[in-house]
Amino acid sequence: MTGLPACFKAYDVRGRVPDDLDEPLAERIGQAFVALLQQDEPASTTRPRVAVGRDVRLSSPRLSAALVHGLTRAGADVLDLGLVGTEMVYFAVFHLGLQGGIMVTASHNPAGYNGMKLVRADARPVSADSGLHQLGRAASSGRSLPSARRGGRAERHDVSAAYLDHALATIDPAALTGLHVVADAGNGCAGPVLEQLAERLPCRLTVLRGEPDGSFPTGVPNPLLPGNREHCSAAVRRHGAELGIAFDGDFDRCFFFDERGRFIEGYYLVGLLAGQVLSRTPGGRILHDPRLYWNTVEVVRQAGGQPILARTGHAFIKERMRTADAVYGGEMSAHHYFRSFRYCDSGMIPWLVVAEILGRTGQSLSSLVADRMSRFPCSGEINRRVADQPAVVQRVLGRYQEAARSVDHTDGISLEFAEWRFNLRSSNTEPLLRLNVETRGDAALLRVKTAELLALVDGPPTDGGGTA
Helix, strand or coil, rough: CCCCCCCCCCCCCEEECCCCCHHHHHHHHHHHHHHHHHHHHHCCCCCCCCEEECCCCCCCHHHHHHHHHHHHHCEEEEEEEECCHHHHHHHHHHHHHEEEEEEEEECCCCCCCCEHHHHHHCCEEHHHHCCHHHHHHHHHHCCCCCCCCCCCEECCCHHHHHHHHHHHCCHHHHHHCCCEEEEEECCCCCHHHHHHHHHHCEEEEEEEECCCCCCCCEEEEEEEEHHHHHHHHHHHHHCCCCCCEECCCCCCCCECCCCCEECCCCHHHHHHHHHHHHHHHHHHHHEEECCCCCHHHHHHHHCEEEEECCCCHHHHEEEEEEHHCCCCECCCCCEEEHHHHHCCCCHHHHHHHHHHHHHHHHHCCHHHHHHHHHCCCCCCCCEECCCCCHHHHHHHHHHHHCCCCCCCCCCCEEEEEECCEEEEEEEECCCCEEEEEECCCCCHHHHHHHHHHHHHCCHHHHHHCCCC
């Protein structure tokens, strides 16, 4: 085994357990990560310090233990954060001045999966472009991995209080007085943090499915799937709450429901949050991904900011955030990045900011996004499993390329026309093609073009391009 393991993706590690990722590989990843950190500081004589956290998946404790063993075997000292959200690992790294951090998680993937998200000092992401695949090949071969004469130490460390202090410093908590927020943790990692926030906020916070449970008794928490939204939606209506929020498994993504329990596409939250950030940092740069962005670009320009297109994916966005010194970055898939959080993505800060907007303005979430949704209706992300992705992309290009005003290949293909545009790209974490379509205020055109594109993506029954 000398090639790149299948679980090494573009910006993280993600695969089936134990077929793609098992404990021996996790241990070697720990050793290879120390070697990577030593390359960053070749003259250092001190032990690298690494934060390790894990999500609720049943395989996470074993993989985490193996990872820690590999890290300490290679001479690193480990701060074991235990069960935390991914952003708490990022926070520990930049707050405590550590040399690196690893979160054991597969986020929203099915229960049989697991993985890792890795960062260097200052919570800089490790992606395919910055050493992740080099690390993967070293872990796969097992050759020349460091093994210290005197191993490092591992100790438990609780970062939650400092992390919550940092998150709450981004808002005026008093503005939330009188609000009722329903929060669905989905039996993932968010529950304990939400319970701590409930004790520190002047709003009423009703936590649903707050007990972490890696067996996922009601399904893997992934509110991007329409079938996973009703629990939070119904609770908002039942409680008469002003806001509903739901989280994925490692809570680095937050999803929103208005006061009627209606799910609000993450696309429109990017514009809302961009406008709020720019009100405090005039003229700032705002990053957005290529899937849906007409609304974001308009909001940012009207607020005096500078919109910047970036490739989809948390590692790519964070790298671009740093080079552009952007104040905020948003993906329509509900990843939100803040310069004040060391350019990292957070699932807790966005809902605190939105709740502050509701409290300060007295407006409902539905009223805050209604005009934007009307001006730029979108399809939402549509996923298709196809046998030959390159052939499908070429088929779509052949149909639309000649008439397009512009064709962009930043991430997949983005084609723009006078009144509509679309993006079609391969997933970085799953074997899927993802389609997003938007128009300039024309819901009927949106339906027509979405149906046209899906017919091309699905293809005739005989060409192997059927849907899953």
